[in-house]
Amino acid sequence: MSDPIFLRPLTAPDADRGEAVEFGPDKALALDCGRTLTNWRLAYKTYGKLNAARSNAILICHALTGDQFVASAHPVTGKPGWWETMVGPGKPVDTDRFFVIGSNVLGGCMGSSGPASTDPATGKPYGLDFPLITIRDMVRAQTFLIDHLGIDRLMCVMGGSMGGMQALQWTVSHPERVVAAMPIACAARHSAQNIAFHEVGRQAIMADPEWHGGAYYEHGTQPSKGLAVARMAAHITYLSEPALQRKFGRNLQNAGGISFAFAPDFQVESYLHHQGSAFVDRFDANSYLYITRATDYFDIAADYGGVLAEAFRGCKTRFCLISFTSDWLYPTFENKRIAHALNAAAANVSFVEIESDRGHDAFLLNEPQMFATVRGFITAAAASEGVAG
Amino acid sequence: MSDPIFLRPLTAPDADRGEAVEFGPDKALALDCGRTLTNWRLAYKTYGKLNAARSNAILICHALTGDQFVASAHPVTGKPGWWETMVGPGKPVDTDRFFVIGSNVLGGCMGSSGPASTDPATGKPYGLDFPLITIRDMVRAQTFLIDHLGIDRLMCVMGGSMGGMQALQWTVSHPERVVAAMPIACAARHSAQNIAFHEVGRQAIMADPEWHGGAYYEHGTQPSKGLAVARMAAHITYLSEPALQRKFGRNLQNAGGISFAFAPDFQVESYLHHQGSAFVDRFDANSYLYITRATDYFDIAADYGGVLAEAFRGCKTRFCLISFTSDWLYPTFENKRIAHALNAAAANVSFVEIESDRGHDAFLLNEPQMFATVRGFITAAAASEGVAG
Incomplete structure (x- = not known):
């Protein structure tokens, strides 16, 4: 194998x-x-x-x-x-x-x-x-x-x-x-909320055209963007609101102020991006689907x-x-x-x-x-x- | 106009x-x-x-x-x-x-x-x-x-x-x-958590290839899947955990039991899907980017x-x-x-x-x-x- x-x-x-x-x-x-x-x-x-x-x-x-x-x-x-x-x-x-x-x-x-x-x-x-x-x-x-x-x-x-x-x-x-x-x-x-967050992640993966119905291995690709979004959403649930506020608050990436654009202005955004991109380098998107499903079924x-x-x-x-x-x-x-x-x-x-x-x-x-x-x-x-x- | x-x-x-x-x-x-x-x-x-x-x-x-x-x-x-x-x-x-x-x-x-x-x-x-x-x-x-x-x-x-x-x-x-x-x-x-959830939604939209860098109007399309994922993630934050539990709990879509597949097994999943798909019928994905950004900037x-x-x-x-x-x-x-x-x-x-x-x-x-x-x-x-x- x-x-x-x-x-x-x-x-x-x-x-x-x-x-x-x-x-x-x-x-x-x-x-x-x-x-x-x-x-x-x-x-x-x-x-x-x-x-x-x-x-x-x-x-x-x-x-x-x-x-x-x-x-x-x-x-x-x-x-x-x-x-x-x-x-x-x-x-x-x-x-x-x-x-x-x-x-x-x-x-x-x-x-x-x-x-x-x-x-x-x-x-x-x-x-x-x-x-x-x-x-x-x-x-x-x-x-x-x-x-x-x-x-x-x-x-x-x-x-x-x-x-x-x-x-x-x-x-x-x-x-x-x-x-x-x-x-x-x-x-x-x-819980219903646990299932809901997992379903958001699964939908993000399955919405990525690089997922190819789960057969992306054969296409030499992977649904990296969808998996990164899934990880970002999940990661928020791993941290408390006070911890996020203490760690990042509204701290900006650039001391010059906000950019009036869609690139990360806030440190918490860059942190999430990093969590997403580091995850896709080490984890299989289909495994994420299967394992989240297993936990949802758990009762x-x-x-x-x-x-x-x-x-x-x-x-x-x-x-x-x-x-x-x-x-x-x-x-x-x-x-x-x-x-x-x-x-x-x-x-x-x-x-x-x-x-x-x-x-x-x-x-x-x-x-x-x-x-x-x-x-x-x-x-x-x-x-x-x-x-x- | x-x-x-x-x-x-x-x-x-x-x-x-x-x-x-x-x-x-x-x-x-x-x-x-x-x-x-x-x-x-x-x-x-x-x-x-x-x-x-x-x-x-x-x-x-x-x-x-x-x-x-x-x-x-x-x-x-x-x-x-x-x-x-x-x-x-x-x-x-x-x-x-x-x-x-x-x-x-x-x-x-x-x-x-x-x-x-x-x-x-x-x-x-x-x-x-x-x-x-x-x-x-x-x-x-x-x-x-x-x-x-x-x-x-x-x-x-x-x-x-x-x-x-x-x-x-x-x-x-x-x-x-x-x-x-x-x-x-x-x-x-x-807050940092508010910004984080919004950024997940924006990334879901921008990850959708139908977004076309925001110029999807000219392609006669829209990033429906990304926008639906964004809405699903946001919608969870609009509801309390106890309300989700009371309303849906672990109730199944089919009385026959779980399907051992990735289609919605739980009512809370179907509910979220509905929230996502109904939203894309009435809302512009770029507006979602702009308005979420405006609230993130709010301080x-x-x-x-x-x-x-x-x-x-x-x-x-x-x-x-x-x-x-x-x-x-x-x-x-x-x-x-x-x-x-x-x-x-x-x-x-x-x-x-x-x-x-x-x-x-x-x-x-x-x-x-x-x-x-x-x-x-x-x-x-x-x-x-x-x-x-």
């Missing part, structure tokens, strides 16, 4: 690209949509060492546009791993003690099977022939990887945003395999008669939930809803709301209270499993 | 299109950008009768995509006027007592000069050769209309959103001509050393400000900022925050407390001017 990483210019040619595991027909992946992937692959990267008891594994699930490069340089951009502040030697998720696994989600574009991968049936990129996927499918795919790595139970599954959704789904679909779970800045379902309670608590009935996993006060994408009340459901299911749960004006993206930033919470929770989970300190 | 209204299919051919006034070289309009319009026009519509003392005029300023059809059918869509709940016989703004003027803003596309108008210098549509405009320019243009109608002082200037910005600007630029002002759900400046305090109160120093206008609790586009704190500045300038101001979960668009909806506030304030303004009851 093709590896989309190699289709792009690499600014860091010597970077560690991690590993990938291919699953053949004996490891067919049955999807929620009813289709089955019979030749598929997951790309992953590990940090630290698995102990002899195989009891110190932590799975880090990534957000919408994240990847397996949690704590090492991104092979395309050359930038540091997206959670290097959280994961590494001596960090809150301490790779001197734990075996950390980052895995590119099914549907992604960093080596796992997705719409940019080659369809074995045609020898061409899937495009829109790739099956629609769900968060549950992503998690199901990860169980194959965990099996492949010889791990029976994960000491912890954690992640922010869509990563938190996967962590929650693990505890619902495979509770016996998860000792502890840390869903951060997430929700148990996508854990839906499978339990609309009663979220029922999803967690009998679950022995130990939970720690974290939300941020200024996160308006997945606000505190959505996280509290999960905490209430876990309490109603008599699960073991703690919940921390962290004061921050940085909006949803706070989970990716230097938030000392988050780090302290994660360190404490993971230390307790390790102790409960008898993992050496 | 061309009239963009007539370039479009009319679903209500017999509808009243209002009037327009042409200003020749003797009424040149000097703009903030340094350019001057020497042949320009404003389209307007009036309701009720001007009294003998010419003291009962109320100017209604419209929002971003509004127009002069405040209280009568829109000639393109055939839909009721955008503020028929507020303006009409016996309504809070009572056309049995007051002479109400609705005017399409400079830069608009319902008959006033804008980028779709014919450039007298070339005989072709202006496109991007139309000068960039500001809220102050819009207000300056309105003073010519008010002069044309023989009105010295307006009993009231009012409007919501960008209409409220114009009302504020009137009291700063021409305080002696405004007895009372009602800025509703607005701000004295555009009253900037001309007064950053001190908003200085803008209102000595102003004798009587103010009433209204905000809505769930409006996150122009939140209550932005409206309070205006109230504080007016108080600091010793102006006559009252401020009402109305409890509503309908977000920014509440000002267009059936909000009894807003109606009662408007009725009371206008009655008091009329009494102060000795307008007969």
Whole structure:
């Protein structure tokens, strides 16, 4: 199968690209949509060492546009791993003690099977022939990887945003395999506003004539403008209004004043443009369609008669939930809803709301209270499993 | 000059299109950008009768995509006027007592000069050769209309959103001509987040190849897809998260369940699509660029050393400000900022925050407390001017 990483210019040619595991027909992946992937692959990267008891594994699930490069340089951009502040030697998720696994989600574009991968049936990129996927499918795919790595139970599954959704789904679909779970800045379902913003992004991509109905690979092009607009719209939702005001306010690009033209006059405009153009250099537009759709479909309670608590009935996993006060994408009340459901299911749960004006993206930033919470929770989970300190 | 209204299919051919006034070289309009319009026009519509003392005029300023059809059918869509709940016989703004003027803003596309108008210098549509405009320019243009109608002082200037910005600007630029002002759900400046959302919309339009650098008129086309995406993104900001959740939640289009495809599965997606497609039938994409830019440039305090109160120093206008609790586009704190500045300038101001979960668009909806506030304030303004009851 093709590896989309190699289709792009690499600014860091010597970077560690991690590993990938291919699953053949004996490891067919049955999807929620009813289709089955019979030749598929997951790309992953590990940090630290698995102990002899195989009891110190932590799975880090990534957000919408994240990847397996949690704590090492991104092979395309050359930038540091997206959670290097959280994961590494001596960090809150301490790779001197734990075996950390980052895995590119099914549907992604960093080596796992997705719409940019080659369809074995045609020898061409899937495009829109790739099956629609769900968060549950992503998690199901990860169980194959965990099996492949010889791990029976994960000491912890954690992640922010869509990563938190996967962590929650693990505890619902495979509770016996998860000792502890840390869903951060997430929700148990996508709200109408969440869906609406995603649909704007999808429409921006599909409106771009370079999208070619999803078959742009064959045209040697990509819907860069549409994808950039999608990213810009989404990026606003990742930041709080106060943070934008503090960071940019009405600051101008040029001290000379406004230009009376449509080029960026305000620094916030240039910042958004940069976010848009940097994104198209590293992300596949169809993957963006598939992964946003997966999150829109996410609604854990839906499978339990609309009663979220029922999803967690009998679950022995130990939970720690974290939300941020200024996160308006997945606000505190959505996280509290999960905490209430876990309490109603008599699960073991703690919940921390962290004061921050940085909006949803706070989970990716230097938030000392988050780090302290994660360190404490993971230390307790390790102790409960008898993992050496 | 061309009239963009007539370039479009009319679903209500017999509808009243209002009037327009042409200003020749003797009424040149000097703009903030340094350019001057020497042949320009404003389209307007009036309701009720001007009294003998010419003291009962109320100017209604419209929002971003509004127009002069405040209280009568829109000639393109055939839909009721955008503020028929507020303006009409016996309504809070009572056309049995007051002479109400609705005017399409400079830069608009319902008959006033804008980028779709014919450039007298070339005989072709202006496109991007139309000068960039500001809220102050819009207000300056309105003073010519008010002069044309023989009105010295307006009993009231009012409007919501960008209409409220114009009302504020009137009291700063021409305080002696405004007895009372009602800025509703607005701000004295555009925030970084406001600018960011507008820039996403502009980029969506300019990314559409049918935009042709703004010269699409000559290609017999328009950037419909880009404009629809822009409208969809903006529309989300007009509604509150709770209202979206209450109205749509995760309700599906088809009772059969999700489709595992990219067509709209959720009702909120179909609703947004409808908002986008209905908009492109009635609005000019370049006008959208110009008018959003004008609001981004809006910052009253900037001309007064950053001190908003200085803008209102000595102003004798009587103010009433209204905000809505769930409006996150122009939140209550932005409206309070205006109230504080007016108080600091010793102006006559009252401020009402109305409890509503309908977000920014509440000002267009059936909000009894807003109606009662408007009725009371206008009655008091009329009494102060000795307008007969």
